Amino acid sequence: MxxxxxxxxxxxxxxxxxxxxxxxxxxxxxxxxxxxxxxxxxxxxxxxxxxxxxxxxxxxxxxxxxxxxxxxxxxxxxxxxxxxxxxxxxxxxxxxxxxxPDTGNMEVLAKYGNESQRQQWLEPLLAGEIRSAFAMTEPAVASSDATNIETRIERDGDEYVINGRKFYISGACRKQCEILIVMGKTDPQNPSRHLQQSQVLVPKSTPGVNIVRAMQVFGYDDAPEGHAEVVFDNVRVPVENIILGEGRGFEIAQGRLGPGRIHHCMRAIGAAQRALEMMIDRANQRVAFGEPLIKKQSVREDIALSACEIEQARLLTLKAAQRMDEEGAKGAKDLIAMIKIVAPNMALRVLDRAIQIHGATGVSQDTFLANMYAMMRTLRLADGPDEVHMMQLGRDMARRAQG
Incomplete structure (x- = not known):
């Protein structure tokens, strides 16, 4: 390597x-x-x-x-x-x-969209002229298994009619968000649970798209992006808005989530690195009980352990990225699962140590630490919770061991 x-x-x-x-x-x-x-x-x-x-x-x-x-x-x-x-x-x-979510949506449109969809939505997204959202998660079902979603996408002549409720739809609160990629079921009776879903392009201005509220994350509403609860009430879009075709929604979701997961992990390492640097600066400058904090053994241990954990996660991320380049997201799925488990938890530990060394300032609005801690805690759920990644990784490793 x-x-x-x-x-x-x-x-x-x-x-x-x-x-x-x-x-x-x-x-x-x-x-x-x-x-x-x-x-x-x-x-x-x-x-x-x-x-x-x-x-x-x-x-x-x-x-x-x-x-x-x-x-x-x-x-x-x-x-x-x-x-x-x-x-x-x-x-x-x-x-x-x-x-x-624009990165994932751009990847979907670039990889799976037709020429008309790319021209209408991908090009302005690539130019940074509009924003977008990806509507999959639902409050009533365990959405970490995408086959559970209940939103209906039913064909009516030359239109699809969409009904359902989504929440924590990042980006949908923003005024500049113009397009949503919505995942729902077009064929709920299909014997294959992975062929029941489809993804369809829904302009946010379409009648029946109702932004109910901005969901909070540990009290943060993450404006201006926000995480919307959205109700789709008899929303009608042309059949041409389907991406790739009916029954391809789960396939698209899997293709979308691999790169998105590793991007989150890359950024998590950057957040942890900044927290470590802040920890070191604070320890050198802050005097407590008559001497700088850096003189305290526990503070030195926190700094050393944080540096070790960040470098471990960084190397695993790089290995996963290299494997994706060589074998695609499917070939790198074990490593992607590993880093998705490792990086957010690592970042939380480092941020927690930095918060502790900063004292009351660490939980205030005067540093990025508290806000980033909330984001990293959310990342343990976003794009699949830790438990799902561990369950699937353990299952796959056990299967391979059996030959």
């Missing part, structure tokens, strides 16, 4: 770090202020930074080479250190048009 970065990646990473130092870190407070002024709309500062990032050539870096004309030419392994850097600030990935 060779995880050394190419000259091209190192040059991109240097430019990205320079952009973060010049434009992202100094603007964290201002971004928060602008969000508070208009909760559910993209802040003007974000649009300004996006224009600068695109001009700097730091744009759509997440799309791997396999996506051809839409890709900047990077591999998954190439993207890993760039995503890690973006993960150091909650909203940074959006500046570079590398934020979920």
């Amino acid at each position: 060779d995880f050394s970065y190419s000259d091209n990646v190192m040059e991109l990473l240097e430019r990205l770090r320079g952009f973060m130092d010049e434009h992202i870190f100094p603007n964290e407070a201002l971004m928060h202020e602008q969000v508070e002024q208009e909760r559910w709309s993209t802040p003007p500062l974000m649009e300004e930074l996006k224009a600068l990032a695109r001009e700097a050539g730091l744009w759509n870096l997440f799309l791997p080479r396999s996506y051809g004309e839409y890709s900047p030419g990077l591999s998954n392994l190439d993207y890993a250190p760039l995503a890690e850097e973006m993960g150091r600030v909650v909203w940074a990935s959006e500046v570079f048009n590398c934020a979920a």
